[in-house]
Amino acid sequence: xxxxxxxxxxxxxxxxxxxxxxxxxxxxxxxxxxxxxxxxxxxxxxxxxxxxxxxxxxxxxxxxxxxxxxxxxxxxxxxxxxxxxxxxxxxxxxxxxxxxxxxxxxxxxxxxxx
Numbered sequence: 001x002x003x004x005x006x007x008x009x010x011x012x013x014x015x016x017x018x019x020x021x022x023x024x025x026x027x028x029x030x031x032x033x034x035x036x037x038x039x040x041x042x043x044x045x046x047x048x049x050x051x052x053x054x055x056x057x058x059x060x061x062x063x064x065x066x067x068x069x070x071x072x073x074x075x076x077x078x079x080x081x082x083x084x085x086x087x088x089x090x091x092x093x094x095x096x097x098x099x100x101x102x103x104x105x106x107x108x109x110x111x112x113x114x
Contacts, residue, residue: 028103032056035096042087045080051088055095059085 035055043050048065062084068077 024103028100031099031103035099038095040088040091040095042084042091044084044087049080049084051081051084053085053088053092055092055099057089057092057096059088 036058038055039052039060040055041050041052045068048068050061050063051059052061052063053059062081064077064081068080
């Protein structure tokens, strides 16, 4: 039998691939940590409701302008808060998608999907 027969190319049995995977895992963890620190703010109702959310979809604050309470229309206020939260969630998801795109593209290219 010839020397080197059935040995993996490169001399190492997957060591380089494992290092690359570990590096990618660390980069993904770093990106997720950055998302937890970044915030988005959505405003609705002409600016009377404002919702601030982190990139990992944690609601940080909801601000309600005092003048909206003068009318005391509870249903309208509930609708505005719901709209504000949904708008902030959408912005947060978009931010997360953009930040994580390099990893999802890389994993998709490996046939692993996400």
